[in-house]
Amino acid sequence: MMFPVVDQRDREIFDTLSEVYAALRAKGYDPVNQLVGYFISEDPTYITNHNNARALIRKLDRDEVLTVMIKRYLDIKD
Template sequence: MSLDKTIQFNVSELKSDDTREILHSVYHTLENKNYDAIEQIMGYLLSGDPAYIPRHNDARNLIRRINRDEIIKELLRVYLQGE
């Protein structure tokens, strides 16, 4: 690593990675509990009511760490950019 170059730190990439990891974890928890994961996450995103997400595997606390707007932003980014 050169000392002459400035490295840029991108907070939005870290947020994106955290959001993606948490969504995957919550999604798998919902599926393991035999819920329709998409419907449950959608219910949470639309209402803000954490009761749509089970406490199992700490999923409810995990998803509440991220602002719902950030989750929607990440979902749109992945959908529209095809990532």
């Protein structure tokens, strides 16, 4: 089954955030707090290197991630 590019990219963002969340949790961090700190400051030290999480999240565009998150939260469909 083929998904539209937007849906596929949304899925890639979701998968990456899930992996980063799991890595932060595995290291004993508060994942939500660390992710918020990262997105506000773009300081990569908020994200652990465990399981390559820092490299993964740095591949994402912050504005694109925030756009997807807000649309999902507000259940906006384009």
